[in-house]
Amino acid sequence: MTNIITINERINLQSSLDGGQAFRWHNNKGKYRGVIGNQVLTISNENNIIKIENNSMNKENLNKLNLKSYLGLGTNQDYLKIKYKDNKYLSKLINLNDDLKILSQDPWEVIIGFITSSVSNISKIKKCMNSLSILGGDRIGSSDYDYIFPDARKILDIGEENLRKLGFGFRAPYIIDASNKVINKELEIEKIIKYDYKNQLQSLTKVNGIGRKVADCILTYGFSRRDTFPVDRWVRKGLISNLGFNKNLNNEKLAEKARLKFKTDSAYIQQYIFYGEKTSL
């Protein structure tokens, strides 16, 4: 039984786990506790080595490869520093946040998380997502937030009115729609990974409450795409103010342009810009 795993790589836990990609990691004195799959884990940095502890009630063996994949550790993005060294704005952001990693999370939870993100803020998204998992999910650990995220069936059992009571507001019917479309197979999550980008967007945006920006986030954080460039209010600001993009373009056009420019660097560049603009670096 492997209850502790160490990985000799670097990650900024704050910006990666709690910077707006994922909404259910809880910081307790620098250690981040959260759920991956059906296990409760605590992740910390000790002497520049990543330490992952299993805190589940029913512990299963930790799989190092899966954990590395979740944490975006398989690949190294140091090359970005060199590639963009002549761009003052980007090189500053890259160097300031060089241990920021893009996670590969459970697609369903990401779908609900980013539907919830619409005109909201990170702290409120976290509140909603945690309340929902507590109300509808199976408890798998001893702490308040140790729950598996509820599946579509369980969310339908909870119902729109209860989602509104939890604070989801006008997003509640969107979440019900996503759940319905999963149940009746209008949205087949396990198939989306095989589609090309255009069809992925088309499938996801069939769901009420998922537009281009939310779909791009879902594809990035839930389906491991890295050639996606979600454009929100912050990223729009960065692209226009600091990278010379045309302010007359709408967010979808900006996303297309940025995606063409940055190709498979897109997801990282986008996240650097998001993080940078939000913390006004």
Added chain:
DNA sequence: ACTCAGGGTCGAC
């Protein structure tokens, strides 16, 4: 108490 804005999207025009 009141205004404002926060990882947008939808439907009507």
Added chain:
DNA sequence: GTCGACCCTGAG
């Protein structure tokens, strides 16, 4: 393509 509506909550 543009515009108002949409829920709620914490900050000022």
